[in-house]
Amino acid sequence: MKKYNICIVGGGSTFTPGFLKSFVRMQKEFPLNKLVLFDIDEERQEIIGKFGEILFREQFPELNFSYTTDIKEAYEGMDFVFMQMRSGGLPMRAKDEHIPLAMGLIGQETCGAGGMAYGLRSCVDMIKAVKDIRNYAPEAWILNYSNPAAIVAEALRREFPEDKKILNICDQPENVVRSCSRLLGCDWKDLDPVYFGLNHYGWFTNIYDRKTGKDLLPKIRKMIKENGFLPQDAEQRDPSWLDTYGMVETIMNDFPEFLPNTYDQYYLYPDYKVKQLDPNFTRADEVMQSREKRVFSECREVIKEDKLGDKFENISDAHAEMMINVATAIAYNKNNRHILIVENNGIIENMQNDAMVEVVCELGANGPRPLSIGKIPQFYLGLLVNQVSSEKLLVDAYFDNSYQKALEAFTINRLINDAKKAREVLDALIEANEGMWPELK
Numbered sequence: 001m002k003k004y005n006i007c008i009v010g011g012g013s014t015f016t017p018g019f020l021k022s023f024v025r026m027q028k029e030f031p032l033n034k035l036v037l038f039d040i041d042e043e044r045q046e047i048i049g050k051f052g053e054i055l056f057r058e059q060f061p062e063l064n065f066s067y068t069t070d071i072k073e074a075y076e077g078m079d080f081v082f083m084q085m086r087s088g089g090l091p092m093r094a095k096d097e098h099i100p101l102a103m104g105l106i107g108q109e110t111c112g113a114g115g116m117a118y119g120l121r122s123c124v125d126m127i128k129a130v131k132d133i134r135n136y137a138p139e140a141w142i143l144n145y146s147n148p149a150a151i152v153a154e155a156l157r158r159e160f161p162e163d164k165k166i167l168n169i170c171d172q173p174e175n176v177v178r179s180c181s182r183l184l185g186c187d188w189k190d191l192d193p194v195y196f197g198l199n200h201y202g203w204f205t206n207i208y209d210r211k212t213g214k215d216l217l218p219k220i221r222k223m224i225k226e227n228g229f230l231p232q233d234a235e236q237r238d239p240s241w242l243d244t245y246g247m248v249e250t251i252m253n254d255f256p257e258f259l260p261n262t263y264d265q266y267y268l269y270p271d272y273k274v275k276q277l278d279p280n281f282t283r284a285d286e287v288m289q290s291r292e293k294r295v296f297s298e299c300r301e302v303i304k305e306d307k308l309g310d311k312f313e314n315i316s317d318a319h320a321e322m323m324i325n326v327a328t329a330i331a332y333n334k335n336n337r338h339i340l341i342v343e344n345n346g347i348i349e350n351m352q353n354d355a356m357v358e359v360v361c362e363l364g365a366n367g368p369r370p371l372s373i374g375k376i377p378q379f380y381l382g383l384l385v386n387q388v389s390s391e392k393l394l395v396d397a398y399f400d401n402s403y404q405k406a407l408e409a410f411t412i413n414r415l416i417n418d419a420k421k422a423r424e425v426l427d428a429l430i431e432a433n434e435g436m437w438p439e440l441k
C-alpha cells in the first residue's frame with residue numbers, strides 16, 4: 001500500500017492536534033510516509049510541532065514528522081496539502097466580528113461584513129500559498145478548508161481555472177448529519193443526505209436511511225420540534241455553539257420544508273442575532289479564552305513533561321476525521337459520497353453555472369462527481385442568488401482593486417442591505433485591514 005506525504009498549512013492552528021491524533025488513529029486507512037506542519041508564525045508552529053514530536057514518538061514512531069516555516073521544506077514532494085490557515089489570526093477575527101456589531105450589523109467569522117473582511121485577507125494569502133505549492137508540488141491535491149471557504153473557492157476558481165486538484169470543503173454539513181444521527185440514535189454513516197446551497201448557507205432536502213432508502217427528514221423534523229437540536233459532540237461545545245444548534249428548531253418552525261445548515265440563522269434572523277450578540281465579547285473572544293488557551297497550554301504541558309500522559313483521549317478530532325476521509329476517497333478512488341464545494345454547471349438547475357455551490361458529490365481519484373439537484377424553490381433561490389452576487393462582487397473587488405465593487409458587494413449583502421451602512425462598515429474595515437487587503441481604489 002502506497003504511503004503518502006502530507007503537509008498541513010496553518011500547522012499552528014488550534015485544530016492541528018486533532019489532525020495529529022486522527023493521523024495516528026487512521027494510519028491503517030491512510031498510511032503516511034511523511035508529515036510536515038507549515039506555518040508563518042514560528043512560535044505557534046514550534047509549540048504544536050514539539051507536541052507532535054512527542055505524540056508521534058509515542059504513538060507512530062515510524063512516521064517521518066517535521067515542522068517548518070520554510071515553503072520548500074513544506075511543499076516539496078507532497079501528495080496532499082491540507083490548508084487551514086486563518087489569515088490575520090484570531091485577533092483579526094475579533095475585529096471582523098466587533099466592528100460590524102458595533103454598527104448594529106452581524107459580526108461573524110464567515111457571514112456578512114466580517115466574513116467579507118476575512119474573505120479579502122484570505123484571497124491574498126491563499127492565492128500566494130497555492131502559487132507556492134504549485135511551484136514545489138505541481139501534482140499535489142490541495143484540500144482547502146480555510147475560511148471563508150465560499151469566497152476562497154470563488155477566488156481560486158478564477159485564479160487557477162485549469163487546476164483540477166484544488167478542492168474546497170467545509171465540515172458543517174457533515175456535522176449536521178452527525179447531529180441528526182445523535183437525535184435518531186443511529187450511526188451517522190447510515191444516513192444518506194441530499195443537500196444544496198453555498199458554503200455556510202444551505203439546506204438538506206432529504207436525509208435517507210442508507211439501507212432502506214426511507215426518507216428520515218419527516219421524523220427528524222418531528223424530533224427537533226419535540227426535543228430541540230444538539231450538536232453531536234454537545235458535551236465538548238462552548239455555550240454559543242449550543243445556542244447555534246438550538247436555532248435549528250426556530251428555523252424549522254418558520255421554514256419546515258428542509259433541514260437548515262446552522263449558519264442560515266444569520267441570514268434568516270439578522271435583527272434577532274444582532275440583539276443577541278455582544279459587540280464587546282464575540283465568538284473570537286470566546287475561542288481565544290477557551291480553545292486557543294486550552295490547546296496551547298496542553299501542548300506546553302506535554303512538552304514540559306516530555307510525555308503525552310492522558311492528553312490523547314480528550315483531543316477533539318471530528319473534522320480531522322472528515323478531512324482524512326476526503327483524502328482517502330481520492331487516494332484509493334473510493335467514489336464514496338461527500339458534501340463538497342464545486343462549480344455549479346447545472347447541478348442546481350436554476351442557478352448560474354459559475355456559482356461555487358455546496359452539494360453531495362461522489363469523490364474519487366479523478367475528483368468530485370456532483371449529484372444533480374434539479375430546480376430549487378423560489379425562496380431558497382432568491383436567498384442564494386443574493387449571496388452569490390455578493391461573493392462574486394467581492395472577488396471582483398479583489399481582482400480589480402475596486403472600491404466600487406466592494407461597495408456593491410457590501411450593499412447587496414443581505415446582512416447589510418443599505419448603501420450608507422455598507423460604505424460606513426467598508427471604510428472601517430479598510431482601516432482595520434491595512435496591509436492585509438489589496439488596495440481598493
Ligand SMILES: NC(=O)c1ccc[n+]([C@@H]2O[C@H](COP(=O)([O-])OP(=O)(O)OC[C@H]3O[C@@H](n4cnc5c(N)ncnc54)[C@H](O)[C@@H]3O)[C@@H](O)[C@H]2O)c1
Pocket residue numbers: 009010011012013014015016038039040041044084085086087088089090125129144145146147148149169170171172319
Ligand atoms: N471549513 C471548515 O469547515 C472549517 C472548520 C474549522 C476551521 N476552519 C478554518 O480553519 C482555519 C484554522 O482555524 P483556527 O481557529 O484553528 O485558527 P488559528 O488562528 O488557531 O490557526 C490558524 C493558523 O494559521 C496560520 N496562518 C495564518 N496565515 C497563514 C499563512 N498565510 N500561511 C500559513 N499559515 C498561516 C496562523 O499563524 C495560525 O497558526 C481557519 O481558516 C478556520 O476558519 C474551517
Ligand SMILES: O=P(O)(O)OC[C@H]1O[C@H](O[C@H]2[C@H](O)[C@@H](O)[C@@H](O)O[C@@H]2CO)[C@H](O)[C@@H](O)[C@@H]1O
Pocket residue numbers: 109147170171172175283287318319
Ligand atoms: O467558532 P469556532 O472557531 O469554534 O468555529 C468556527 C468553525 O465552525 C465550523 O466548524 C466546526 C465544526 O463544525 C465542528 O465539528 C468542530 O470541528 O469544530 C469546528 C469549529 O468549532 C465551521 O464549519 C467552520 O467553517 C468554522 O470555521
Ligand SMILES: [Mn+2]
Pocket residue numbers: 149169170171172200
Ligand atoms: Mn465551515
